Amino acid sequence: MVGEMNKEPNKMKKTQSLLLISTLIAPMMLGTAGVSAKSAEANPPKETLVRIHAVTDMNATVVDRRDQHDYWGNGGIQDLNKIVEDNSSWEPTVGATYEAFALPTGTVTYEGEDMKPVINDTFHATVDGIEWRWTDILKPVRADTLGAATTNLIKKDGNISPWTIEIAGGMDVRKAVYALTDLDPRTPHPKAFKNTDAQGLTEMSLAKGQWVIAEDLEANMKSTASVPMFIDIPMIKPDAKQGGDDFWYDNTQADALNLYAKQYDPTTLKVKKTDKETGKALAGAQVLVTENTHEEQLKKVLPELLAAIKKQPKDAAKLVEQYVPELKTGNYAIRKTDKSGEATFSSDNAGERFMTPGHTYAVIELAAPTGYIVEPQIQDVELSMEKNPADSSLIQGQGKADFIDYDELQVDKSVTIGDKTYGAGAEDGGDTEQGVAKGTTFQWHINSELNQNVDTYSQYELVDTLPYQNDWRTMTLNLTYQDASGALKTTSLLQMAANGMNTGAGTTYTTNQNGVNGITYNAATAPTVTALGDAMTADGIELSGSGSRYAVKDGKLDASQSVADGTIMLSVTENGRKQLATKMAELLASGAAKDGTWQLSWNLDVVANQGTQPGEMVNKVDLNYKTAFDQDTDSDTAKTFVKGAGTPTIHDTPTKGGGVLPYTAGVMGIGLTILGLLGLAHLLKKRRAED
Known part of the structure; x- marks a missing residue:
């Protein structure tokens, strides 16, 4: 024939x-x-x-x-x-x-x-x-x-x-x-x-x-x-x-x-990218598809590869071939998800003809959309051999991979003076109305975002730079979230109390009995941590840090002595991260919480100590976290001032992104505190990213 x-x-x-x-x-x-x-x-x-x-x-x-x-x-x-x-x-x-x-x-x-x-x-x-x-x-x-x-x-x-x-x-x-x-x-x-x-x-x-x-x-x-x-x-x-x-x-x-x-064997592999918590389609994720024979090599280099692509996302293909030389033969493809959150690979496209029905391929997210954390998962997707519904003599390879991303985490700092809170939800906001006086008790608040997969993180820590004019006395840690109606709800976790802290002495402390960050364990100064329920045990966090250092002479700050702010590091341990994830899952399963609204709420009860002098008090917090293949940080500040020192003004400086960068020019006087260059640079970077 x-x-x-x-x-x-x-x-x-x-x-x-x-x-x-x-x-x-x-x-x-x-x-x-x-x-x-x-x-x-x-x-x-x-x-x-x-x-x-x-x-x-x-x-x-x-x-x-x-x-x-x-x-x-x-x-x-x-x-x-x-x-x-x-x-x-x-x-x-x-x-x-x-x-x-x-x-x-x-x-x-x-x-x-x-x-x-x-x-x-x-x-x-x-x-x-x-x-x-x-x-x-x-x-x-x-x-x-x-x-x-x-x-x-x-x-x-x-x-x-x-x-x-x-x-x-x-x-x-x-x-x-x-x-x-x-x-x-x-x-x-x-x-x-x-x-x-x-x-x-x-x-x-x-x-x-x-x-x-x-x-x-x-x-x-x-x-x-x-x-x-x-x-x-x-x-x-x-x-x-x-x-x-x-x-x-x-x-x-x-x-x-x-x-x-x-x-003729047409093949189609669709990758869908969504926000884990909201279900929103995510555009801009870079996805790699290749033969699963390269999977083991990819696993070995994935952390370094993803870190390199995060710095140079436009060079993803070049970097893939650099880290996995076997892929220089071209049996891979990279696509970005579109506005519907999809990337479609097809054997009809040049560079994607290595795909064959019945074969299994590795699908990997190389770069997350802006504002999201890269998904480290490698999915094996078999292109199932299915009959074309219009003609059963046609076989078409069909494959689908669903990836979810959690958004990058942000931290917010605010201050409560009396019955009024300042700076909540604002970038570097604070109190310009009331101020505090020596001996005043008030609160600093830290609200740090959480993702439900926090149990997969290798690090989640908050570092608070406490103004030298402040001594902390007690602290509480809560899990906050919204219910289906949007109402704010709270699950109490832990209460902490300071021990043996001498104001101005720069006393160091840690709850880690093996010592941490160069700090030796001392039972006399180790803070007391008490569980407030069954959501988290006392070993769910680790506290360490130092009190402020200053000296007072004749009722005034001794300028001849060094002055240093205090620090408090709250690190959620592996056990604590697992407990948080478990509690969030329980609340979701019961319908008591709405996903994507989780925050770790850390509240510090402080007193304006003997070193309090006319000027500003600026409290800065840093959030540091690491996932299996990604890491990032965020920071925020909140301010108040000392009564009798005048009311500080807030000036706005235009940024290249078209927004404004607020900073506080403190009033003249001893104890003047201005945002450091490092914090300023980070804030500028953050604002540009948001713009």
């Missing part, structure tokens, strides 16, 4: 057809009918070696592929890249399975000078409620009137008929052919070819007779079903000459009958 179809490919491609044309339209090489009894012609082989070349076009688009020629060759070895289409790129289809169905004698006969095929409709069988006859499956068509082109001319001397036989019925053909052939007890059962090898080849000797060769897609879904083939063997070579010795395709390797089973 010869197969090539469609003399006007450009016209056909414009149809946007989603169905693979499942018929063969080409001139048909005849068997022994009409052969004169001369030399080799009179001695046809009893068996013919039929060699199937299963090939898949990996180059054209979906529309191109479904409208291309169905080409089976002229029986000889062919270079399809040269014969079929200029934009084709054929690769072997490995593991495809074919069956040969022997048709009952007399199913197809030939009449007239042009040897028109006549189909016998005597036999009929019902399959899945549908009655089938051979006339429903085998459709004679004049190939010459359809303009079909072949590699050999249509001759009038009998070697090649102007007729061909279409195979109709899609995937149902196998069932129908099997049922019809089973009606005749003389017909052998279907003969199965071995699975195609690495070269896409399989072969088997078939006896003289008429056969339908169809892909066994139901039993072994390896690729889109190729067009079924009708052959009448033995077959005459297209260039055979009457009286010549080289006349038949036979049972030898040199003269085997070569058939090209053309296939």
Whole structure:
């Protein structure tokens, strides 16, 4: 059988057809009918070696592929890249399975000078409620009137008929052919070819007779079903000459009958990116897809690779090849999620044709959208082999990966004087109304965002720089969140109390009995930590730090002595992170909390100590956290002032991002505190990112 179809490919491609044309339209090489009894012609082989070349076009688009020629060759070895289409790129289809169905004698006969095929409709069988006859499956068509082109001319001397036989019925053909052939007890059962090898080849000797060769897609879904083939063997070579010795395709390797089973396997892998807590689609995430054979190497270098890409996101591809040299061959692809949060990889795209249905691929998030933490997970996604709902003879590879991201964490600092709170939710805000006096008790508040996956973090710590004019006495730690109505709710966690703190002495302390950060454990100065419920135990945090250092002389700050702010580091331990995650999960499961509203609320009860002098009090907090593959920090400040020192003014400085950078110019006097350059630079960076 010869197969090539469609003399006007450009016209056909414009149809946007989603169905693979499942018929063969080409001139048909005849068997022994009409052969004169001369030399080799009179001695046809009893068996013919039929060699199937299963090939898949990996180059054209979906529309191109479904409208291309169905080409089976002229029986000889062919270079399809040269014969079929200029934009084709054929690769072997490995593991495809074919069956040969022997048709009952007399199913197809030939009449007239042009040897028109006549189909016998005597036999009929019902399959899945549908009655089938051979006339429903085998459709004679004049190939010459359809303009079909072949590699050999249509001759009038009998070697090649102007007729061909279409195979109709899609995937149902196998069932129908099997049922019809089973009606005749003389017909052998279907003969199965071995699975195609690495070269896409399989072969088997078939006896003289008429056969339908169809892909066994139901039993072994390896690729889109190729067009079924009708052959009448033995077959005459297209260039055979009457009286010549080289006349038949036979049972030898040199003269085997070569058939090209053309296939197309479209593959699609969709990656969806959403905010874990809100479900919002996230655009701008960079996602890598590659063969899962590279997964182990990727795991080894992933922390360094993600850190490098975070610094240079535009160089993601170059960095991937730098850290995983095996990917320089190009068997990977990187895409960004769009505004719908999706990135679609397809074998129809240049650079993504390494994807094959039935294979498994590694999907990795390389860079998170702005304001989010990169998801360190590597997902293995198998491109499942599914039938096209419009045509069951088409197999399409389908894969999906869902990634969720948590947003970057932010910390907020505020101050309460009397019954009024200042600076909550504001960048570096504070009190410019009331102020405090020596001996005044007031509160600093720290609200630090939490993500539900805090148990996967390796670090979550808050470092509070307490103004030297303050001594802390007690502290509380709470988990705050919103319920479904948006009302603020609180779960009490811990209470802490200072011990042995001498004001101005720079007393160091820690709850870690092994010591930490260069601080030796001292039971006399170790703060007392008490659980306020069952949500977190006392070992859920670790406290360490030092009191402020100053000296007073004659009721005033001694300028000859060093002055240093105090520090308090609250580090949530591994056990504490697990307890927080457990509590959040419980609250979500019960419907008591709305995800994405979690905060760790740290409240400090302080007193204005003996070092309090006219001027500002500026309290700065830093949040430091590390996930498995990412780390970041955030900071905020809040301010108040000492009564009697005048009311400070807040000035705004324009930033390059178009926003304003507020800073406080403290009133003149001892103890003047101005934002340090480091804090200023960090704040500027944060504001620009938000703008």
